[in-house]
Amino acid sequence: MAECDMMWWVLSDIVDWVRRIDPTATVGQIRVALKDACAANRIRARGHQRVYLYDRRLPIAHWDPSFVQFADEYGEPRSSFDTISAAEWKDLTFFARPTSGMNELHHVALTRALDQLASPVELRSGSKRRLAWIDVEFLRSDVVREWPHAAGAVLQGEVSPEPISGGSGSKAAEITQPGLSTKRAPPVSERDLRSWYKHRVLELTSRGESSSAEDDWTAAKQEFGGRVTRAWVRKMREQFAPAAWKKQGRRSPGIEK
Numbered sequence: 001m002a003e004c005d006m007m008w009w010v011l012s013d014i015v016d017w018v019r020r021i022d023p024t025a026t027v028g029q030i031r032v033a034l035k036d037a038c039a040a041n042r043i044r045a046r047g048h049q050r051v052y053l054y055d056r057r058l059p060i061a062h063w064d065p066s067f068v069q070f071a072d073e074y075g076e077p078r079s080s081f082d083t084i085s086a087a088e089w090k091d092l093t094f095f096a097r098p099t100s101g102m103n104e105l106h107h108v109a110l111t112r113a114l115d116q117l118a119s120p121v122e123l124r125s126g127s128k129r130r131l132a133w134i135d136v137e138f139l140r141s142d143v144v145r146e147w148p149h150a151a152g153a154v155l156q157g158e159v160s161p162e163p164i165s166g167g168s169g170s171k172a173a174e175i176t177q178p179g180l181s182t183k184r185a186p187p188v189s190e191r192d193l194r195s196w197y198k199h200r201v202l203e204l205t206s207r208g209e210s211s212s213a214e215d216d217w218t219a220a221k222q223e224f225g226g227r228v229t230r231a232w233v234r235k236m237r238e239q240f241a242p243a244a245w246k247k248q249g250r251r252s253p254g255i256e257k
Helices: 011-021 027-039 066-074 106-113 140-146 190-206 213-227 230-240
Strands: 045-052 075-077 082-084 092-095 122-125 130-139
Touching: 011 027, 011 130, 011 140, 027 092, 027 140, 066 075, 066 130, 075 130, 075 230, 092 130, 130 140, 130 230, 190 213, 190 230, 213 230
Parallel strands: none
Antiparallel strands: 045 075, 045 082, 045 130, 092 122, 122 130
């Protein structure tokens, strides 16, 4: 993994770090604080932006079960990580997919999911009523510098993180919190991921079974944990999954004129 990639935190990294400062902080509270800081251009973020076949505002509320279904069927995340601008954040809100099998009303499950870490970080657009970003990450040095009350957690002798505005000075070292490793495990190699996925295809097809994109992603997380990204699993599926696995019934969505 490149050094620059280790400078980015996913939501679970931030939650672990914040709870060392404030053990009572909930995931929901941390999401709200992150959105506010990103919209104020105090914390930088990036992710995979979803591109849709239909660019008009949808008559689908985010608590409607078809909201996620539409995103998966008609939206395709870009393979590259793109910066999410502060201006765009003003229209964005965190979205969390309910855990399958929850025995409760859908809108209640949505609310509860926002206080959990069971799915990749996604953002929805309020103006277009659609999922807009997935696999969102946050610049670690910005989080450490900007988080409320974080200064008290810095040990003597540690240096401040790099400033948000570019300057001519030397790059500051990153803060390391005591007892918390900020380096993630190295990512799985493309070779190992490809070998695992081809074996998975062979094993399932030999039993007459198939796999959805979400099934593949769940299996990959169980196998590799945080060493794999959804984008990489999607790439393997595009290259090696049987054509029958990729077929999805497509309905013409209701689009506002």
